[in-house]
Every structure is written in structure tokens, then in C-alpha cells.
Amino acid sequence: MTNDTKNDLSSDIARTIAAQDPHVDGFIRYLRNERDASQHTIDSYFRDIAQFIALSSTTEKDAHIEWAYLDANAARRFAVRLQTRGLARNSIRRKVATLRSFARYLTREGVLAGNPFVGLPSTRAPQRLPKVLSVDQVAKLLGAPEQYWKHAGRDTPRAQAAADFAAARDTAILEVIYSGGLRISEAMGLNIEDVDFFSRTFVVRGKGRKERLCALGNPAVAALQRYLEERGKQGFGGRRAKGPLFVNQSGERLSARSVQRMFKQYLSECGLPQDCTPHKLRHSFATHLLDAGADLRSVQEMLGHENLSTTQIYTHVTAERLVEAYHRAHPRAVK
Numbered sequence: 001m002t003n004d005t006k007n008d009l010s011s012d013i014a015r016t017i018a019a020q021d022p023h024v025d026g027f028i029r030y031l032r033n034e035r036d037a038s039q040h041t042i043d044s045y046f047r048d049i050a051q052f053i054a055l056s057s058t059t060e061k062d063a064h065i066e067w068a069y070l071d072a073n074a075a076r077r078f079a080v081r082l083q084t085r086g087l088a089r090n091s092i093r094r095k096v097a098t099l100r101s102f103a104r105y106l107t108r109e110g111v112l113a114g115n116p117f118v119g120l121p122s123t124r125a126p127q128r129l130p131k132v133l134s135v136d137q138v139a140k141l142l143g144a145p146e147q148y149w150k151h152a153g154r155d156t157p158r159a160q161a162a163a164d165f166a167a168a169r170d171t172a173i174l175e176v177i178y179s180g181g182l183r184i185s186e187a188m189g190l191n192i193e194d195v196d197f198f199s200r201t202f203v204v205r206g207k208g209r210k211e212r213l214c215a216l217g218n219p220a221v222a223a224l225q226r227y228l229e230e231r232g233k234q235g236f237g238g239r240r241a242k243g244p245l246f247v248n249q250s251g252e253r254l255s256a257r258s259v260q261r262m263f264k265q266y267l268s269e270c271g272l273p274q275d276c277t278p279h280k281l282r283h284s285f286a287t288h289l290l291d292a293g294a295d296l297r298s299v300q301e302m303l304g305h306e307n308l309s310t311t312q313i314y315t316h317v318t319a320e321r322l323v324e325a326y327h328r329a330h331p332r333a334v335k
Helices: 011-020 022-033 037-057 073-084 089-108 134-148 157-180 183-189 216-232 258-272 279-291 296-303 313-329
Strands: 201-207 211-215
Touching: 011 022, 011 037, 011 258, 022 089, 022 211, 073 089, 073 279, 089 157, 089 201, 134 157, 134 258, 134 279, 157 201, 157 216, 157 258, 157 279, 183 258, 211 296, 279 296, 279 313
Parallel strands: none
Antiparallel strands: 201 211
């Protein structure tokens, strides 16, 4: 593996130059105002553009890139230099995609005549089928918070109240994620007023802050009602309150990182592999619906996918499971 990083511009200088570049600034404003991108996405795009500047320059003097002269050679050099640094294929693909989006914006603004990143050889990684939990495994996981907090410290009334609150809240979180096929960030972004117990639906704000309507099954409704009762006992407000739905022991919105940490405890509690993530509940939601005969378009809407092709990956999972079941059960599947 070659290493030519000694000729690279420092990342700090590259970021300073990117922050002062009017075209980069215009792209960031476009992402924020027209694409309604999250701050996380904007920060990621900015870092990738700054890295392009760093890898395309050796001195601060030549780092002020004339974007109008960006060409296919510069695009190829960027991809190659990322590869020589040993980056994972997915990381290279994401960074090239960022620059492709930036070049598309420059083309729209009349700065570029065409997008030099479009002609790059594909760095797309082979599509991996999402791993899903079985219905029985999901049931074990959804019951894990209650089991875990049963044997947690309850030596004082205050400790018992905290354990009851955590058990009810975390059960409700898992039930809601699985009931609606949510991303963990979507679940943590829910507010109490987003939930309509009468219609058993709730409003979710997904990527790009696009809203969609998700359904609540009976277990999710019961779990949410119990959680809101425990929440009221803690003085954080019940069903008639407003603001964050899922809160920590201080009454503040619970973070996704906190849920991920607790999720590991529940995996241990119910004996599931530690490489399982909350996102597998979303994968399982989609796969179980298709297994039960739901149509692909409906699942697409429930997941909030913009393109049907994104949802179609779950049909491959379902087909693979059918083939496995056939080979296990059919008397003449294997001669």
C-alpha cells in the first residue's frame, strides 16, 4: 500500500479553505434550505469536500480550487488516493457520492458544464441482504427489558420506581420501533403529540424530515400506555403532556446512543447475538410483513423509502427464507 500523505494539505487548513469557499457555502445552504438535510448529513458532506481539497492540493496556495475546471482526471485521482489510504469500499463510495452531488449542484448553478464524477467506475459494494430476527427472537427481545429490570437493584423505593420506569420505557421503545418499522433516530425524535391513541397511529419524521404515518399494534399501544403512566409517576407528564416522548431519568429527550447501550444489555438478557442492532428490528418489521403477504408498495410507504428499489431488498430476504424452508422440508428437495 502506498502512502503519500506527506504531500497532502493538512485537514485543518482544508476545512478552513472549504468554509471560506463561496461555492461550498452555496452547496451547504442548498442542502439545508432546499434538501432539508439534517445537520449530521451537512457535516458529513462538508468533511468529504474538505478532504477532496486536501487530497487535491499540496500547499495552501493551490488549495483554492477553481471548481469551473474540475475534470474527470481530478475525480479519478480523488478516488485512487482514497483507495491508497486503505479506506473501506463503502467509505470510498460515500465520499465519491458526496462529490458527485456537489458537482451536480455546480452544474445546476452553471459553474460546470457537466459532472466529472458521473463517469467514475462503480465502487459500489456488493449488496448484502439485511439480517433479520425471527418472530420468536423478536418476542424474546421485546420481553427482555421487563426481565432485565426485575433483577436490577430495587433495594429502595426510589430505585424500584426508577427500574419500573426504565422497564416500561424501554419496552415501549422496542415495541414502537418494531410496530412502525422505525429507525432509532426516528423513534427518539417522536413527541407525545405525534401519537394518536384513538386511531392507533403516529407521525414519524424520517430522512429529510419527511413525515409519514405509522401504525401502532395492540402490544405497542399497551406498552406506550404503561410507559406514560410510569412517566407521570416520575413527574415528567403523561398522555396530555407535550414534548419528547421518550425521556431519560432527568426528563430530557433520550439519545439514540443511550438506547444502543441499553440494547446490548437486553441482547444479553435474552441470549441474542451481540452484533444485533436496533436497526434489525426495522429489517425484521419489513421482512415479517412481506412474509405475511403484505404488498411491496405498502411496505415502501411504511418504511418511508423514496424509491421502491430500496424496499425490494426485503423481497430477496423473503425469497431466500422460502428457499431455505423448501430445502429443509420438501422430501425431494435434495436427491
